[in-house]
Amino acid sequence: MLSNIVYAIAIAFILPLTLSAQQTIKNAPKREFRGVWVATVSNIDWPSKPGLSVDQQKQEFIGLLEQHQKNGMNAILLQVRPAADAFYAKSREPWSQWLMGRQGIAPAFGYDPLEFAIKEAHFRGMELHAWFNPYRATVSPNAIISKEHMTVKRPDLFFTYGGKKQFDPGLPEVRAYIVQVILDVVKGYNADGIHFDDYFYPYPISGQTIKDGETFSKYNNGFTNIKDWRRNNVDLLIKMLDDSIHHYKKYMKFGISPFGIWKNKGEDVLGSETNGLSNYTELYADSRKWIKEGWVDYINPQIYFSFTRKAAPFATLVDWWSDNTYGRHLYIGQGAYLMNQKMEAAWRLPNQIPDQIRYMRNNNRVQGSVFFSSKSFSTVARATGDSLRNDLYKYPALPPQMPWLDDIVPNIPRNISVVAKADGIYLNWERPLHALDGETASGYVIYRFEEGEKISVLNPKNILKISFEDYTSFIDTDVEGGKRYTYLVTALDRLKNESEASDPVGIEAL
Secondary structure: OOOOHHHHHHHOOOOOOOOOOOOOOOOOOOOEEEEHHHHHHHOOOOOOOOOOOHHHHHHHHHHHHHHHHHHOOEEEEEEEEEEEEEEEOOOOEEEHHHHHHOOOOOOOOOOOOHHHHHHHHHHHOOOOEEEEEEOOOOOOOOOOOOOOHHHOOOOOHEEEOEEEEOOOOOOOHHHHHHHHHHHHHHOOOOOEEEEEEEOOOOOOOOOOOOOOOOHHHHHHOOOOOOOHHHHHHHHHHHHHHHHHHHHHOOOEEEOOOOEEOOOOOOOOOOOOOOOOHHHHHHOOOHHHHHHOOOOOOEEEOOOOOOOOOOOHHHHHHHHHHHOOOOOEEEHHEEEHHHHHHOOOHHHHHHOOOHHHHHHOOOOOOOOOEEEEHHHHOOOOOOOHHHHHHHOOOOOOOOOOOOOOOOOOOOOEEEEEEEEEEOEEEEEEEOOOOOOOOOOOOEEEEEEEEEOOOOOOOOOOOHHHEEOOOOEEEEEOOOOOOEEEEEEEEEOOOOOOOOOOOOOEEEEOOO
16 A cells, blocks of 8 residues: 555656636436545554554544544445454454554454444444455564464465565465455454555565465466466455355455556556556456456555656556456545645646545446545645535435345335424334345444425435444433424345435424
């Protein structure tokens, strides 16, 4: 992820250019993926430093969620395995050093950061995707590691590149191990998705060689070209994970966030009109193939470039990816961390990211975006957060549906009732009956209409509350005495399919 910053800076740029004022701006859609990466490696986003108490960690994470919820986000991509370590209790790997300051030290008995994060996100109507770095094992040559770390227990599974240890993707045992690590979370937690970023084979370093010749000799699988073999090694892991994740939980999403360029047109006529580092050639990651084969539910390319980045313009890459989605979802990785930076004049234009969102909304094959990273909205991208909260993300949104995983909608919530009390209007209802796929409800959407408003669930302006928890009550405290309100409730299943609305119920606030 951070390697992209280096490559983004390195690419040439030309004078800034904003979108045409005549371009149509769509209203905020009711369904749109609005995610933010929360990086734990080196305490980039959370926790702010190692060694915080459980209460401090919880307070920081809740504050982070509250900020992003106000900005209109509906998904958190939380880094739970930055370096063959864990931010979760049900792990075969040691606790991460970025929790308590030393690898292998538990934060406190009974506290599970991932479990806590999922619960708090769901309460706020936000998905939680568990973000894994599959191959990275250490982040520096002098990393202090636990005796329980795999680099100590099984040094034969790794190679060193640039002073850092990485799992050797060519070893069948490595692929099997990584799948099991991820299945620990799939089976043990109520997460909404499994997520990878751009780290597969390492970003190239001048003078460095990947030491996997012996593995290639032993496990070449009939390949004679080591580069093709490396790409196939990554393909094998992605395919295994797609099969394994959906075997255990059909509704769990699997997505990958590769570097923004698959191939340049100079490498392949199917590539984009760009001229930069490419997934396929330098990173041995055939990102287009994963979505073409249907091995991922969403692709989330990191297009950390402005509209005017000469070698890799934002619009060029968005258009290219939108032509290569093969029916899966496309979420664009946006570089919030670049706002107000000096490297390029375009990033000092306050409308750079808002215009990117407007551009994406004009393409019906783009279903949303994810911002890198959380902390940016408290620092360089504060004004961007204001634009989201007050304009582009002013109204809530549900994540887009994935009909290839589940297209059966839940049944309608039953027996909705409302009661006006001095402190607000109390809503209660009963869970819906089981749908054809056996699901009842995993969450609800509450709609509120003022007197005279058209009753319709199509407009997100009328969404009062989204929750991804199975609570069957709600108190609306934001009401005016003497005013009449009408409420509807819909049910959501695990993949956010939405039921028909309940019958409307009206009441006058006290």
